[in-house]
Amino acid sequence: MTAASQQPQSGPEPGPEPGPPRGPEARALTDGLPCAWLRLAPDGRILEAAAGTEQLVGAPPGSLAGREFDELLTLPSRVVYQTHLLPLLRLAGNTAELSLMLRGASGATLDVLFYSQRRADTTLDVLLAPIRQRRRIEDELVRVKRAADQAPMMVFQLLCEGGQPQRFPYASQTVRELYGCSPEVAAQSAEAVLAALEPASRERLCEALTTAARGNAPCRVQLQRRAAAGQPAAVHEFVATPRALASGAVLWHGYSADVTERLRLEREATQRSAAEESARVRKAFLARASHELRTPLNAILGFAQLLGRDGGSGLRPEQQQALGVLQSAGRHMLSLVNRLLDLSRAETEGFAPTLQPLALRPELEAVLEAMRPQAAERGVALHGPAPGRDAVVMADALSLRQLLTNLMSNAVKYNRPGGRVELDWAAAAPGRVCVTVADTGVGLGAAQREHLFEPFNRLGAEASATEGTGLGLVLARQLARALGGDIAVESMRGVGSRFSFELARAEGEPASGQGAGDAALAPACAGTVLYVEDNEVNVLLMRALLALRPGVTLLTAGSGAAAEALLDAPGTPPLQLLLLDLNLPDTDGHTLLQRLRARPALAAVPAVLVTAAAEESIGPVQGGVGFAERWIKPLEVDATLAALDQLLAPARP
Amino acid sequence: MNALTRSNVVIRGQGQRPMVFAHGFGCDQNMWRFVAPAFEASHRVVLFDHVGCGQSDLSAFDEQRHARIEGWAQDVVDILEAADLHDAVFVGHSVSATIGLLASNAAPGRIGALAMLCPSPRYLNDPPDYVGGFERSDIDALLDMVENNMLGWANFLAPLAMGADSAPELVDELKASFCAIDPYITRRFAAATFLGDNRDDVPRLAVPALVVEMAQDAIAPPSVGQWLRERLPRARFEQLAGSGHCPHMTHPAETTELLRRFVGAGG
Numbered sequence: 049m050t051a052a053s054q055q056p057q058s059g060p061e062p063g064p065e066p067g068p069p070r071g072p073e074a075r076a077l078t079d080g081l082p083c084a085w086l087r088l089a090p091d092g093r094i095l096e097a098a099a100g101t102e103q104l105v106g107a108p109p110g111s112l113a114g115r116e117f118d119e120l121l122t123l124p125s126r127v128v129y130q131t132h133l134l135p136l137l138r139l140a141g142n143t144a145e146l147s148l149m150l151r152g153a154s155g156a157t158l159d160v161l162f163y164s165q166r167r168a169d170t171t172l173d174v175l176l177a178p179i180r181q182r183r184r185i186e187d188e189l190v191r192v193k194r195a196a197d198q199a200p201m202m203v204f205q206l207l208c209e210g211g212q213p214q215r216f217p218y219a220s221q222t223v224r225e226l227y228g229c230s231p232e233v234a235a236q237s238a239e240a241v242l243a244a245l246e247p248a249s250r251e252r253l254c255e256a257l258t259t260a261a262r263g264n265a266p267c268r269v270q271l272q273r274r275a276a277a278g279q280p281a282a283v284h285e286f287v288a289t290p291r292a293l294a295s296g297a298v299l300w301h302g303y304s305a306d307v308t309e310r311l312r313l314e315r316e317a318t319q320r321s322a323a324e325e326s327a328r329v330r331k332a333f334l335a336r337a338s339h340e341l342r343t344p345l346n347a348i349l350g351f352a353q354l355l356g357r358d359g360g361s362g363l364r365p366e367q368q369q370a371l372g373v374l375q376s377a378g379r380h381m382l383s384l385v386n387r388l389l390d391l392s393r394a395e396t397e398g399f400a401p402t403l404q405p406l407a408l409r410p411e412l413e414a415v416l417e418a419m420r421p422q423a424a425e426r427g428v429a430l431h432g433p434a435p436g437r438d439a440v441v442m443a444d445a446l447s448l449r450q451l452l453t454n455l456m457s458n459a460v461k462y463n464r465p466g467g468r469v470e471l472d473w474a475a476a477a478p479g480r481v482c483v484t485v486a487d488t489g490v491g492l493g494a495a496q497r498e499h500l501f502e503p504f505n506r507l508g509a510e511a512s513a514t515e516g517t518g519l520g521l522v523l524a525r526q527l528a529r530a531l532g533g534d535i536a537v538e539s540m541r542g543v544g545s546r547f548s549f550e551l552a553r554a555e556g557e558p559a560s561g562q563g564a565g566d567a568a569l570a571p572a573c574a575g576t577v578l579y580v581e582d583n584e585v586n587v588l589l590m591r592a593l594l595a596l597r598p599g600v601t602l603l604t605a606g607s608g609a610a611a612e613a614l615l616d617a618p619g620t621p622p623l624q625l626l627l628l629d630l631n632l633p634d635t636d637g638h639t640l641l642q643r644l645r646a647r648p649a650l651a652a653v654p655a656v657l658v659t660a661a662a663e664e665s666i667g668p669v670q671g672g673v674g675f676a677e678r679w680i681k682p683l684e685v686d687a688t689l690a691a692l693d694q695l696l697a698p699a700r701p
Numbered sequence: 702m703n704a705l706t707r708s709n710v711v712i713r714g715q716g717q718r719p720m721v722f723a724h725g726f727g728c729d730q731n732m733w734r735f736v737a738p739a740f741e742a743s744h745r746v747v748l749f750d751h752v753g754c755g756q757s758d759l760s761a762f763d764e765q766r767h768a769r770i771e772g773w774a775q776d777v778v779d780i781l782e783a784a785d786l787h788d789a790v791f792v793g794h795s796v797s798a799t800i801g802l803l804a805s806n807a808a809p810g811r812i813g814a815l816a817m818l819c820p821s822p823r824y825l826n827d828p829p830d831y832v833g834g835f836e837r838s839d840i841d842a843l844l845d846m847v848e849n850n851m852l853g854w855a856n857f858l859a860p861l862a863m864g865a866d867s868a869p870e871l872v873d874e875l876k877a878s879f880c881a882i883d884p885y886i887t888r889r890f891a892a893a894t895f896l897g898d899n900r901d902d903v904p905r906l907a908v909p910a911l912v913v914e915m916a917q918d919a920i921a922p923p924s925v926g927q928w929l930r931e932r933l934p935r936a937r938f939e940q941l942a943g944s945g946h947c948p949h950m951t952h953p954a955e956t957t958e959l960l961r962r963f964v965g966a967g968g
Contacts, residue, residue: 091943091951116944118919123835124843126919127895130946131727131795136880138950139731147846190848221885230759230883 084160084176092117092134095171104160104176106153117174122149122157133162141166147179147186159183197221201305206238206288209297211258213238226284226304228276245284246272253286261290261298270307282308335661341385342660343583346682349378350589353685357596382682383446401444401530405554408481409438411445412471415452419469423460429468430460439473439481441551443531448551451527452485455547458521459487467544476550484548492539500537501525573696574599575624580611580640581658582633586681590627593685597692608635608643615647623653625695627679630659637675645672654695658683704779708749709756712784714741719786720964721747721812723777725795726894727887728880729755732794735953736960744964747789749780751797753886762886770796770897773890774803781811788813790964794949795819795920796894799902806905816911816963818956819946820929821921823898831900832924840895847888903932910936911963913956917944937963 084101086094097112105112105120118126118134125148136143146162163175179186196203197220205218216223216234219241223231229240242250249271260267266289275281288302352375355363363371416432423430452471459469467488476482492500501522521535528535528549539545577600581587587604594602601621605611614620626644628637635643637657644650657666657675666675677691704710711730714720720740722733730748737746750757751773766772777800781789791812793801798820805812824835910933914926930938939959941952948956 092945116917118944122842123839123919124846127843128727128846130920131725132880132882134945134947135728135732135950139734139880149842149846190845194848224885228760230885232883233759 083178086112086117086174086176088117088137088164088172088174090138090170090172092129092137101176104152104158104178105150120150122151125149137164137166137172141170141172147183148176150176193220199303201303202226203303204234204288204301206300206302207297208257208261208300211254211261213242213254213257214297216241226273226306228279244273244276246274248272256286257288257290257298257300260288261292264290264292266290267300267302271304273306282306283311338385339660341381342681343586345378345382345385346660347585347589348374349382349682350593350685352378354589354592357685378682401447403442403444403531403552405440406443406445406448407438408441408443408473408483408551409433411443411448412452412473412483415449415456416471418453419456419460422457423469426460426463427465427467428460428463430456431468431470431472433472439475440554441481442554443551447527447531451524451531451549452483454521454524454527455485459485459489459545459547462545463487463489479553480550481553482548482550484546486544486546488544491541491543491545492537493541497537497539501535573597573693575696576601576603576621577625577627577696578603578605578611578614578623579627579629579658580605580608580632580637581627581629582606582631583629586629586658589683593683593688594692596689597696600692600696607633608640611640612643615644615650622649625692626650626653626655627658628655628675630657630661641675642672656691656695704776704783707758707761708752708776708780709758710747710749710780710784712745712747714744714746716740716742716744718744718813718964719747719784719789720744721749721777721781721786721789721791721801723749723791723793723797723801724751724754725793725797726890727882729882731755731880732947732950736949736957739957739961740964744790747780747784747786751890752776753883753890755881759883759886762883762889764889767886767889768893770799770893770899771803773893774800774807777801777804778808778811781808786811790814790816792816792960793818793820795821795946799897799899802902802906803899805908806902809907812908814909814911814963815906816913816960818913818948819915819918819921820912821925822900822903822929824895824920825898827898831928832922834920834922834925835895840892843895844888844891847884847891900928900932903929906933906936911959912936912938913948913959914938914940915945915948916940916942918946920946 084104085098086101087096089095094112094115094117099109101107102109102112112120118129121129128146128148133143133146133148142165144161144163148160148162150158150160152158159179160176161179163177165173167173199220199222201220202222203218203220204216204223206216207214215236215238216231219231219234221231223229223234223241227234227241227244229244233240242253245253253269253271256267256269266287268285268287271284271286273282273284283306284304285307286302286304288300291299291301293299352371356368356371356375412432416430419430456469456471463469469488470484470486472486473481473483524547525535531549532552533550536548537545538548574597577594579587579590579602581590581604591602591604594600603614603620603623605614626641628640630637632640637659641655641657644655652673654676655673656677656679658679658681660681666678676695679688679691709730720737722730722737724730724732729750733748737748740746752761752767753759763772766775773796780786781804787810789812791801791805791814793799793815795818798815798817799822801812801815801817802820802822805815821833823831824833825840826833826836912926912929912933914921914923926938926940929936941948941955941959943952945951
């Protein structure tokens with residue numbers, strides 16, 4: 049029966065034929081019992097009341113008839129009576145177990161349950177049953193219910209039959225928030241809850257419940273809730289334990305909670321640690337790679353320098369030229385290796401070159417000169433700044449040249465035949481200088497400009513014949529930022545691009561060129577040196593190098609054990625210097641030094657750590673004198689000799 | 702969502718001028734069955750259930766919107782607009798008298814006359830000048846009672862309403878038909894109703910009004926009627942002898958007659 053189908057009525061319909069209790073018999077029946085009986089008129093007036101009722105409310109005998117029933121109630125109960133119970137009595141007549149509160153005689157209150165039945169004459173029999181124990185249970189229930197309803201998860205009881213969820217006999221109020229239905233609807237059918245899930249999740253839930261029930265084990269499964277009006281999709285964690293019923297059905301108790309946010313945090317943490325791990329591995333790889341490259345470079349540059357000493361007097365002119373190529377190629381490679389390290393350090397720690405006053409013009413010209421062969425090959429004309437101007441800027445020469453080389457190289461590579469590249473500078477904001485590289489190449493579209501600084505993104509050039517790594521601009525931007533500026537790009541398709549960056553003007557004078565003093569003129573030194581090194585090429589180089597100091601005797605050992613054996617051997621002369629390689633087959637330089645310091649004869653002998661790992665630090669050695677110096681491979685012949693001379697300086701008389 | 706479906710709107714009758722009957726807290730549109738049919742010959746009779754009551758769509762309950770009586774009034778404005786009603790006579794009982802007042806102020810032209818049965822713009826006392834009849838502790842006890850009766854109201858009140866031996870289908874039908882209220886929403890409706898204060902809205906009423914009072918009403922005491930008389934000088938006040946808060950249920954004939962006169966007078 050819906051409201052729409054109800055027939056209009058002029059008054060309350062007669063109720064079913066009333067049964068007992070009724071009339072005076074009922075009075076007799078309830079007198080002396082802990083409950084009360086009254087008869088009410090349809091409008092709530094008391095027609096008659098049993099003596100028990102009078103006792104309950106502390107009214108004198110016979111005083112209740114004629115009064116309004118709701119006068120016996122506390123104010124809150126009057127509201128419930130007037131707004132809900134009375135309409136219900138008028139509409140249905142028969143009610144049961146509504147909880148109300150009576151006002152007792154001395155201000156005390158009494159909880160009662162209200163039962164009513166309508167007679168044929170439309171008057172109502174009312175029974176009031178005091179509740180004390182039940183009231184306590186009810187209070188406890190409400191307390192538990194409030195706790196469950198306030199929990200940010202749905203606490204439930206779920207009935208499954210034949211492996212299929214049937215209904216939620218109990219669901220806390222959070223079911224509204226999580227699944228958009230009321231506990232009453234969920235109690236009728238589980239469908240309202242299940243319909244909110246993605247179909248695949250719904251299937252997964254049924255499977256998980258079936259499997260868990262079979263093993264009598266708890267069920268824990270993550271489910272996707274579909275996006276609903278005003279609510280994004282979410283992930284719910286569904287956790288329940290089964291209880292098999294005699295009927296074969298399974299009753300589950302558990303909870304379902306929205307874990308979307310928790311999963312997002314976990315995912316982010318995983319991604320972060322993966323990124324950190326990846327950065328660590330890359331750094332370790334670069335350090336290792338640079339070490340591996342430095343070792344052979346040590347030999348190439350070392351021997352080339354030895355060959356070239358004294359102007360390469362023993363060499364024919366073409367051999368001298370070839371030696372020059374060997375040396376310059378080796379140095380270039382060394383600078384690349386160093387750059388590789390710088391970049392890896394920049395990524396992990398932030399790259400900070402030392403900025404010092406530097407004349408700009410010579411740097412620009414040097415880069416222009418270096419680019420000429422490549423430009424000529426592609427028929428691109430290079431133009432430098434107009435003569436006669438210069439500025440002193442704060443920069444690091446190596447970084448600036450690398451930056452300019454990267455930009456110029458791109459400008460030439462992505463130009464058209466017969467095009468041009470202009471390298472120029474101009475005053476910018478006060479105290480700033482702007483350096484520009486402009487080309488007449490194909491130019492960049494807006495979309496390309498957006499992805500310009502993404503590593504390994506070649507913006508479509510990968511399909512062309514032009515070689516490249518997609519790293520040049522990434523490195524260039526890093527360098528420009530390290531120099532205190534950033535790279536700006538203007539570009540127009542078919543017209544060309546202009547890359548620029550700013551530098552700060554220097555206050556002082558440019559630093560003078562590196563004057564590498566000639567250490568060969570230092571007074572010759574003498575002594576016995578132990579070099580512990582497992583790489584034979586390095587030993588060979590050191591031997592050749594020390595041959596320039598005839599007063600020095602070189603002893604070598606290929607491992608820590610070999611060195612100790614040598615020291616234990618009778619006839620080994622006293623040592624004046626220890627050269628220890630960092631990586632030895634059986635130990636490392638630091639540990640070896642610590643062991644050697646235990647020998648009284650070696651407690652104070654100067655020691656040098658020889659390493660290809662530019663980052664290796666030389667801290668103090670436990671229980672003894674640490675390394676005095678660190679020599680980085682590849683060894684510079686002159687610098688090494690100078691250091692050697694100092695360490696083996698003859699004691700002043 | 703369609704406001705007509707949401708609020709289970711039922712439209713009957715042959716007349717032109719619409720008459721909207723709004724039930725109060727605690728019941729549903731069935732409350733009007735002794736009064737509303739009398740107007741079907743002359744009016745378009747519009748009945749509806751507030752959200753959480755009767756056959757309304759429970760999912761339409763919105764914690765924020767329905768936290769204040771203004772949200773419930775907005776529901777009524779939605780209904781008036783969806784049914785395209787103009788110049789309606791709005792008959793509101795108890796809190797729905799206030800809801801009608803707010804809707805009338807919010808949507809001029811939709812409501813042409815307002816009949817208020819046992820209204821109160823504020824249930825709480827506001828000393829020293831206003832006596833609403835309730836202390837805060839009364840309201841808290843009421844909210845607790847609503848919550849306690851959740852056990853009864855929704856779940857085991859109905860089974861015995863027809864007698865313990867009734868067939869379950871009949872019980873369900875009854876539960877769905879008479880004063881069915883969702884406990885969760887009802888508790889919030891009660892808070893919005895009994896803790897609200899709409900006294901400032903009363904003098905803004907711009908349409909003819911009828912106020913029907915009971916001589917003894919524990920929920921809307923005479924002091925509230927006096928307060929209203931001072932703020933609504935042009936309204937017609939009628940008092941029915943007797944006690945209670947639901948004249949349309951306890952005094953249907955007199956209530957119908959008062960409404961008929963109000964409507965007939967061009968109210």
